[in-house]
Amino acid sequence: MSFTKPERVINEGDTVILYITINNMHAIEVKSHTTNKHGQKVEYVHQTAYGALKVQSLIGKEYGTKIHLPKGYAFILQMNPELWTMSLPHRTQILYTPDISMILMQLEIQPSSVIIEAGTGSGSLSHYFLRAIYGKGHLYTFDFHESRVDQAREEFQKHGFGNFVTAQHRDVVSDGFTDDLNGKADAIFLDLPAPYKAIDHVVKALKPSGGRFCAFSPCIEQTQETCLQLEKYGFLEIHTIEILQSEHIVREKNIPVMDLSFVKQKREDTESKLPKRDEKRPQLPTRKILTTLNTPIQQGHTGYLTFATFLRI
């Protein structure tokens, strides 16, 4: 239930983030018992690099609290779409915060929006949509993979979004969206192998006055075909962009500083000052600087985002 709004205290059933270090975070569901591999009900204990955590002991604690582990400590954070995207079980390739944020901005998502999404995938983007429309709007999400849909539906329910989402198993390229959605959507998002084959369905499902559209494609050929189809159906403001976010790791570094000027003068007592062969060279003085390093492996490509507006005049 922990996604929908800011909560103060951890409740049973919440999915929370156990934050140990910036590179060591675990998503855990807060419950007192779990079943072991023999099918027996046992106390739920979560293992970390700093020892075991009795998950039940989290219930009632305030979010953001420091908790002690046998060999260290950790913090508990409330789950949100950003942290969920970093920790969710991948069933497909997923979209990350930079692309997702742009999709929400470009689709002009507001709390009252009715959104159609295909496919659901692992539900990374769906959670952002659901946070944005919580309380008033609705998300209709489709995937052609049945067990993925079931799993996503279960997660939405668990995370408190059940009333604002309809997850359905359907191949929208061949079958279109469900008929009850004709003329209903403010915004439609497609992440499909062939989004260009579903544009007629998009046109049908957008509101009588029109709406915004986005297709995500890692490949330029698909993007090109999508743009052609959008043009054919009279979409306006067709616009393709790419976004890459870089993380900068802030570091204080000590830079050795050499002084080469002394070589211009003759040394006074050459004999005694010459370092012996095995003698260590004196340490150079250093200068402290504050700098940033990029992560050694950087995201070089995610996908092309194509946006467009449809108007019925």
Add this chain to the structure above:
Amino acid sequence: MDDTIKVGQYIIVQRQNFTKLHKFSALDSTVTLGKEMVELKNIAGQNFFQTFKMKLIASGKKRLHELEICDNATNLKDILTSIESGSDNRNILDDGKSQSLSYEEIINMRQTLSDSKEIIGTIIANSNSFNQKTEFSQEKYIKKKEKKYFEFIQVRKPTLRLLTEIFYRQDPEKALGLRMDSLSQLISYSGVNSMGNYLIYESGSSGLVPAAFLNSMGDHGDARLVHLHPGNFPQMQAVYALNLTDHHLKRCSSVNIYSVLRQYYQGIEENVETLSQTESENEKMDIDESSRKRKLENDDTEDDNKPPKRQNFEEDENNEQQNEVPISDENSSNTLTDREEKKRKWQLDNDEAIRLFKEKFDSLTIVAKEDPFPIVKELLPFIHNGRPVVIFHACKEVLMECYTSLKNHNLLINVRLFSNFMRDYQVLPMRTHPAIQLQGNSGWLLVGYTVNHGITLN
């Protein structure tokens, strides 16, 4: 929702790729688009996104147009289908002789012919190199001419997306270089939605940040926003441009950061006195700067000779106006009761903000030209534990230092520093490539989460 254009609303006037934010303040007002002046009276009551044709009614230094509703804007590409084209540019010479019409003839034609299709058709017919151009470059040529002679405009409804684009394109500095990708991520990381209380400190983003928050908060839930700013008046241009209802706008309390914190720590009585009588050094500086800035912004408006106002904490009607917006007289008739009325308004805003300060907030967002660390340090006590903090700054070094200070004081966890790369693509069959130019400055985002180091478990 009612989607018709009404007097008093903000509108976006679009002519091809050119867009302009404008307040449709009166039925008989005009908007200036480069050398064209356009009467707006015919747009009232029409739907947003409606296309209008500009019809010349008077020419002079500025050409005056009236607007006619138009259902089928001519597609100038049609001209192309009837014209043959060359296969490459081997016969094209840049000798300045390919156009046989003189400058005067073209100017003259512009006044006699009203249709851009006719004008461009004539220009093409008199160009002896046009037929030798390849089909692609003919298209480019027409696009270029179209830009100049295009006589259709559309009236768009201002949305956060369009406003962010317009502000960044006009002058990135006007919104602190807050590019759309950075703003979109700032919204995500701050976790704003229709539930919860949010705290922002903003200076110099033309109201884009509070506008983004109000947009995400909507008007149905119980979300509340406290918008701290350093000057006499909040910058609210982008907020007003969204044409929100009063009820929706009331979810945001815009308060002066010094005033509200002083009232929080020192109580209300002495506060009122200090506001009107003495000002702290800090405030003085800010006021001087903001009035100087407003002076600069207003330099080319008709009433730039208004004395900079010194009364504290009034609503600023001036601030929301763009240069071209005719400024009403409301300001000058500042009677005593008016002033008291407004004083009550800021006092109410302060009271509401302090109520929320006591409840504490669900996220903190700082978008400012100032060094953010001293601000974040003072505001963190008002944020619940385990909540996101997002800081945007145009300078990386400032955020690097802020990062180090936050770490040294153990104030946040999961602290990350981001920047963004974004580029547009031209997508055409066999001619797809990244745009030749891109906007190089995304600004920098620092994000982290508040924690409580004190309490222990078990």
